[in-house]
Amino acid sequence: MIRTGLNVDKDTLKALFDDSDELLVIIDKNKNIVYLNRKASSLFQNSFQLSDVEHLFSFDICILNSENIMVYNPIQEALLAREVMKAEVLFQAGENEYRKYLLKSFKNDENTVIILSETPSQTENRTEKPTNDSARKLAVRTGLINRISTSIRQSLELNRIIEIALEEISTSLGIDKGYFAEYQQQKEKLTLKNNWNMPEVQDLNNDSGIKQAISEQRSVVSMIMTDMDSNRIQPRLVTPVIYKDKIQGILAFYHVNNTRTWHEEEISLIEGLASQLAVAINQAEMLETAIKQKRELEQTLLKLKETQAQLIQSEKMASLGQLVAGVAHEINTPLGSINSNNGILAKCIGKISKELEDSDILDIFNEAISTNTEAIRRINELVKSLKNFARLDEAEYQETDIHEGIKSTLLLINHEIKDRVEVIE
Template sequence: MQNLPVPDQHFSALKQAAYQLSTCTDQIFQQIEQAEVLNGIIDRIRSSLDLEEIFNTTAIEIRQLLNVDRVGVLRFFPDNEVNKSKFVAEDVAAGFPSALAAQAYDSCFISQFAAHHTQSTVQAVADIYTAEFSDCHIKLLEQFQVRAKLIVPVLKGTELWGFLCVHQCSGPRRWQLSEIEFVRKIANHFAIALQQAEQLEQITNQTALLAETKAQTKALLYQKTLVKITNRIRQSFDFAAICQIACDEVRQLLTADRVSIYRFNSDWSGNFLFESVAEDWKPLVGVSPTIEDTHLMETQGGRYAKNETFAVPDIYEAGHSDCHIALLEEFQARAYAIAPIFDGERLWGLLTTFQNAAPRQWQADEIELLAQIGEQLGIALQQADFVRQIQAQATELKETLEELQQSQIQLIQNEKMASLGQLVAGVAHEINNPVNFIHGNIGHVKGYAQDLLTLVRLYQQLDPTSETDLKALRQHIEALDIDFILEDFPKTIASMEVGTDRIKQIVLSLRNFSRLDEALVKVVDLHEGIDSTLLILGHRLKTCSDITIEVIKNYGELPQIESYPAQLNQVFMNLVANSLDAIEEAISCGKLGNSDQPSPTLWITTQPYDSDQVEIRIRDNGIGLAPDTATKIFDHFFTTKPVSKGTGLGLAISRQIVVEKHRGSLVCTPNPDQGVEFTMRLPCKLPIDS
């Protein structure tokens, strides 16, 4: 068959039609391929909640489908002053720099186009050098070799979230309408993915918050239980009550079938002492015999001796020996959790929690709660031991205190007897002289009286008319030496009267000193008490070596003061007696009394101190005191005197009387070479609470 030539115009039309058909076919295939990619992205968004995975996979598929050099997801941060945008996903062809790795900030683009893109405007640039870009923006695009770009905004609701960026780096490119629409659709679906992610984040946050709230509520309940047990331990010393409360609280809180406290014996067998058990389960306390767990007995407490807790969800899945399972079956236990209880460093027992009805997966916070309560029970155990020790010590201290009180009473009685001895000795010495004088003259007075009475009887029997009777009377008178009797008898009577006055004065001073016939509190003249003291101790003013101690009294004009006079006189007695002791010791040491040495002297000075106080100073030039000794002079049982010469209570009692009873002060000013001065200050009016 002969081929007829085709006219050129027909061939050209046919060629053009074929080209159009090919282009149309390519577009159809491209649209089909875009639709498949878009559907895949939509399915991925629906099935996955991982934004990073969605962004990265989509970037890869867009770059391959559109045959571009770079596809990236740029996120916009309008509130960030440092970096307002950054790439969060990218796929870039080999040979071109990564914008994701560089994380460059395009301030020019953000300031010029961000607000414009919030209106969902797409930016399609075929060539950056023909677009009206600023120099700084072009410079940044050149850094990443961008020649053409397609920028589609990604909105989150009405807010600009970021941009889907498509870059052509190898040269200019005119973007097809279908390509722009394809990228815009993907950006729209990104918005859906963002909303899903936000919803997921909210749900996740709410779930986490709910879980955290439940955990906090649970932790709060655990803490309240722990605090309740701790407070009970602080408030009560009853260990049994504390243990029972702990069992009840833990069982209720953990909804367990049994919580018990197990105590080890010396051979590491044991017994249940306390428990809280639900209904329908047999009790173990007081019913079960002594438990002999061979493992615990052989290992002396096993892991619990190392302060370890142990929890078993199911005894039949824990690998226990048959004998151990049999023992647990006697306890009706299917699952258990155990915490040790220590008494100091010694394992005392176990806090056991049993789940009997079914297996149980124990939570970490439940085991921690058991461990903490076990620690608190250990504290309660130590506290109970301390209480028993304290009670025993208290009993011992009470007995010791009673013994000390008896000893103190005896010592005070001895001090009183010593003071009384000084008082009696002084009184006896002062009374002795006048009594001896009176006693020595009684015989003379008796003889004088007898002679005079005899003379009177003779005179009564005299016959005035009888010369014989008159002669006998004259002879009797001559024999009596009547002139001497008449002269000596009145003198003797007068001397005896002086002696009785002295005795009367001493008795009056003794009464003033003791104040036994007066009320406890009385307004008195202190000088009377001081003078009475000096009178009673007058015998000590002349020592055994016939050296007289001089007393210099410098009395001021003192008002009468409210006081306990008998007690103050006791203070005067103690202070003066101590000064006399110091002077006598200085005389015996040869420091006083010789011709070339000072005379032994006692100074007593009184004066008003202020408007409502008086001051009494008693100073001697005796042996003196060292300063360190003077600080102890008022301590109970402290004395500088030899054994059996002093009790160490006189000055302590004196200070107690002055300070505590009269609200005054008593101080000692020592001088090792010139004796000691005691200064006492007393209020003129006693405080109401004295």
């Protein structure tokens, strides 16, 4: 039987493989079966739905020449393998009937070709799966956990870690849909963070299955209606993500396109991966906290530097104030004496002016006194301007006359600007 999708002439395929003693299956990159020869069609009961038959296959002894042990399913392993894969597999033909095949697979860009060859003891009656089944499951479980753990630890960005985990788990286990919801411990509230093929998620906080998984801190399988129009009910697995007894969130996965239920091996595997995810989430949160603290410290350091600069400036102004106070005191003391003596001299000249007949001498004395008086006035203004500039005698904040401040400043720098700048008042 042949379906469209394979870029090979149908007649050629029939001529080469239809009557072959080996079973030939060709699957495209969308996991659609595009070709079955007669023997494969008989084994698959003419079904072209991969989900109808893949769960009937299991590994018998071990995987040969396969670098990545990803899932406990040889068909999925063949689809995921990068190179040629060989494995001894079992096909469950009945309740206690297993058929043994040698599986070989190879692929090109578009398709995976699987060849199943009969072994000498093809059919076996067993009441249970092979005795080394537990060892194989452990190997597969360990391989998948290591692979996904490596993938999620390649990133320290929280959303990317969760995105990788959802994608890897869903792809490796053939899960149709899933999502991760973050749990806020204080509010006891879930918030959807990431999803896998989930166009819409119902109210998380009123879901009885989710509430049970959180309260009991264990995985819960419940039946959920996934299609309102057809009333289709499918099994959903909810697994809490827990780190040191603290629930960080939940993982929820659905089998939508497959009617099978959740197996204990799958639940145990996802619980193990949830533990790895919890560690990765905790590390990412610690990194985010460290980055936030680093930014806060940088802001604090910047403020400290600004405060330090202000303190240095304040110290400079305080030192300047002390210097100005000392200079003003040193100037005012002799200036007071000069001013006093100038007044005494003026009085004396006034008394003897009547006795002096030479008016020129009086004019010289009067001019000298006038010059001294003007010099004293200018020195007083200069000292006052210095004190005003440094604000030594005033409060830290108060109303002031800006014009007076400008005049005081201009007076202090007058010797530098008098020949170059014209000040218009």
